Amino acid sequence: MIQPWKKIGSQSSTQFPIFSIRTDRKVSPRTGQEHDFFVIDCVNWVNVVATTPDNHLVMIEQYRHGTNTVELEIPGGMIDPRDASPTAAGERELREETGYEGEQPRIIGQVSPNPAIMSNTCFTLHVQNCRLKHNVEWDHGEDLMTRLIPVADIPRLVATGQIRHSLVIVALYYFQLNAA
């Protein structure tokens, strides 16, 4: 059995606006030696598989600052303290980013974005029968374009590398497994 490492110390290193870095000192259960591990702490995230009555997926194109590229993604973002739940956060992000609202919201998966170096969780919310009902409400860093993509095209868009955000691909896999 793989054993957990015992934490013998922890130190907050550096704060950035949407994440912070922590150093944990731990003891290896295999060698007994001590090592430092750097962990990126973020709030939890949610992304949203929003489907329309005519079997389209509500996607967004946006410019991404980590990669300096325009990416085809699904709506989503950080779960705020003001959100009552991951589901409420997902519905809010869907509304703010695209103006769409739907029915029967349901969490269909949750992953660790990177358990090696990040502590947080990303939830995937599925919302059905989505319709355009609101004006968008972008924050200062956002500049989005909504695109309606036929659900049947999704596997091809993933396989051919037109969708590249790992967490979006995970959400689409959950959606496919759920529909199967």
Added chain:
Amino acid sequence: MIQPWKKIGSQSSTQFPIFSIRTDRKVSPRTGQEHDFFVIDCVNWVNVVATTPDNHLVMIEQYRHGTNTVELEIPGGMIDPRDASPTAAGERELREETGYEGEQPRIIGQVSPNPAIMSNTCFTLHVQNCRLKHNVEWDHGEDLMTRLIPVADIPRLVATGQIRHSLVIVALYYFQLNAA
């Protein structure tokens, strides 16, 4: 069309052992206002879908320091300067972590782990006909257990949350799309 943001400055903030943080100052094409964006720079990563002649997947269980949990994953890691290519890096990680070696290595996908805040790429390598041929070579922080999992069980293990690492799930989706 979504426009890229113009970068007008960049500053290296903080160096950590396996990543560093950079601040980019950019101008919004929509509002003309300037904003700072924090980017996590890492080397590129590779993970490996290693299949055996009898249709098992070579997986590993390991303790992960970001989440403090034992995770069921596939072999993989950082692409080093000494690696000739992502393919060579994947074959090396497979050998070091599990002792397995296979044939017909092929890159079946590449993603951005998080284009919002990270600049790097994660490649997925598929290696066929893998067999146990070497002793493992773990680095100081590693403590792994190899597990052979029937390929047919993979969708269920993802759907039920027994595999939780987002990049592993992406790799398994590529494998499934590739086999389809």
